[in-house]
Amino acid sequence: MGRRILLVGPINDQGKGGRFEEMRLWGKFLLELENEVVVFSMFNSHFPIENATMIESAILNWPRTWSNFPYLRKFILRVWGSRIFKSKRDLFYESGVWKNFASTFDHILLFITHQSKEMSIFNLTIPATQSIRFTGTIHDFSVLNHQVNYPFLLKRNYVFHSPSLSKGLETTVTKYFIDQTTLAENQLLQIPLSGSFNIFAMIGLFMEVKQIEKVIHLFREFPSYKLILFGSGALQANFEKSIEEQKLTNVKIAGFFPPSRIDEVYAQIDCLIINSNEETGPMTGTEAMAAGKLILSRPVGAMSDRVEGLDLIYDSIADLRFKIKELEKKSDRELLQIKRTLRERYLERYSNKKLKAEIKSLIDQ
DSSP: OOOOOEEEOOOOOSSSSSHHHHHHHHHHHHHHHTTTEEEESSOTSSOOOOTTTEHHHHHSSSSHHHHOOOHHHHHHHHHHSSSGGGGHHHHHGGGGHHHHHHOOOOOOEEEEEETTTHHHHHHHHHOEEEEEEOOOOOOHHHHHTTTTTTOOTEEEEEEOOOOOGGTTTOOSSSSEEEEOOTTTHHHHHHOOOOOOEEEEEEESSOOOOOOHHHHHGGGGGGGSSEEEEEOOTTHHHHHHHHHHHHTEEEEEEEEEOOGGGGHHHTTTEEEEEEEEOOOOOOOHHHHHHHHTTTEESSSSSTTTTTTTTSSOOOHHHHHHHHHHHTTTOHHHHHHHHHHHHHHHHIIIIIOHHHHHHHHHHHOOO
């Protein structure tokens, strides 16, 4: 057996999203490397991550009641999540309960943003090696630049998807760069390559940061192309209204596809559009590369590095319009070559084998 490793990150009440998928990916590889893996989230531990042990705050607060009286669990969660215990929840990571729990691990991996409450874990004087796997774009490094004066024996490091995400960070804390891969690698690599350029997609949660509605409006200008929105979220009603009001027959909402069926999504499309204001990956980018699909992306997250030299990055909706018109001038053969290059780059830089080796190297430090 390898090391005892704790993965920490907020899991939302849907068990969806980029952070959750990334925790699944790391959990899978760490288990395959014969480590003992435990996953902690303040709430929502009922969403499983591979075969890891799932723990949440209520379990640590009332371990005997939780184990001996399972019929009380819903009541415990309701009480623990109420305003009565807000102060205790806010200070949970400074409590003796948490410190005792965290001290039993060899390595703690935090899947958080620099503004998350879980940042306080990183400052605890416990023997475990700690790594922050940043899951949000950092615009102000001032907080991280002060994270320098650790006791000599404590090992701390930051893990970024790409060097471009750490520009401006000046710290003595060690930096590692580990990008993303996809757990659907085998299925996606089996999708045949083609030179077609007709069906576009946006994939993910329907959130404001994804800037989906602007792309919907753009496709009024491209009636011969189809745009499919794969996902779900609070803004779905807004999108449906826009599509109806503009009488867009070439834009449709296909709903959410679980990760186990993501290859069905990419088998339907020719080009992925990433119009987000902020990303750290995104994982859809590596999925599209494995599937051998074109990608048009804003310069967010790791995307500029991933598609470097292929002229697939755009800065605005006007620039996206220009990129689409430029790509439609290319022959099927030229488009096929771009798709082939993206898949080959995935295999070289972002494959399961490559990322698993990089995660092992981080844990072995």
